[in-house]
Amino acid sequence: MAPKFQIKVFQISTFVKNLTIISILTLSFLLVFFSKSDLYVINGIKNISSSVIIPITRVISAPVNAFSNFVDEYNQFRSLKFENKLLQEEIMRLKKWQTLAIQNSRENKVLKKLLNATDNNLTLIKTASLINRNDTIYSKLINLNAGHEDKIEKNMSAINERGLVGKVIDTTAKNSRVILLTDPNLSISVKSISDGIFSLLTGNGDGKYLVSSFVKENKMPRLGDIVVTSGTAQIFPVDLLVGKVAKVEKNRFFVLPFVDFENIDYLQIVTSK
């Protein structure tokens, strides 16, 4: 008779187990401690998470995404008739505005020639589309499909046709992360167009409004004033549209951004000339 086949089970000793746990706890402590620094390891972990983990999570969550798109299409289909009527009215209104805009544009060109003014102060780096967003729980972040291979760098501004959207905070070869204006950890220096009042705005945490964290000389802007980037912090280019003053209190004011953060498909990454 053939001898019975026996497998020797290798058991990890308690010492090795405890050593592993202590190593993990120490590593975690160090990671937390150095998380805000610009260390190579921290950047490496962040890069891996945005270039490797995000695509994997997108594949896994694809069925939910498909369902979400289906619900969206169904809702759009239901409101088709009503939207059609609204669009017809809007076309009529826009045609009137178009005539005025063409007139103004001609006038503008003539005036610019007279003043010898340059067209704008922005350099377009890249137009990128949105890969995914992490803006429901905690921070307001989105990921774009262009990175430092497309010459996108940290601290560049992200805009769309409505105005300032946010700032690039991380880049990998092919992806970049943008922190939205509505994030409480992003501050922008702005000025009001009518009075030139300088202030700092941060996200209010509700994802809708921006709130002033500092107002120069405590002068409050008027309700309805338009605020643009002041360019004083030299992070954002000057005169980018930010939003409209929606509420003024004794020591602070609230701004409603022009950008619809729920409908972002494409962004332009720009920098000052």
Added chain:
Amino acid sequence: MGFSKFFNSSIKLNIILIISFSISVNSFILMPNMNNAFYVLFHLTFIYIIFYHYHYYLYLVALVYGLLFDILLLNNIGAHLITFLSLLILFILLRKYLIRLSSYQIIFIYFIILIILFLIEQFLANLIHNYKLNMSLIFNFILISLIIFIPTIFLLTKLDK
């Protein structure tokens, strides 16, 4: 049959962790509660694994998911990593007392721990990363927890046999 033979309960629970993690870090504008629900499901499953399938590899799991949650949701490392590892250490310390409890008491403690986890994460996000304490988000998590707690426990126990 072969399928369930191949996947033991620990693997099944880890698959739930991966799926719930993936869905919770991808925002769906039309269904924001979907993210929150899967975020709660992740926490529920993680506590379940700690309670009923405790193993040393869970420290590695806590490290990986803690790091990823922190980077993807907060862009800084801290809140989730500390919470998950603290939960594991707390479980080791309290294990001998938990064994003596009845199943109803365990379920009650399970729910309380879940809510405390959300509160600690919010508190640490506020303390370390300067995020405002978002009470509406906490209430949303508590409400979702109340709705999905029993069905999830039922599902996890079924998977776990």
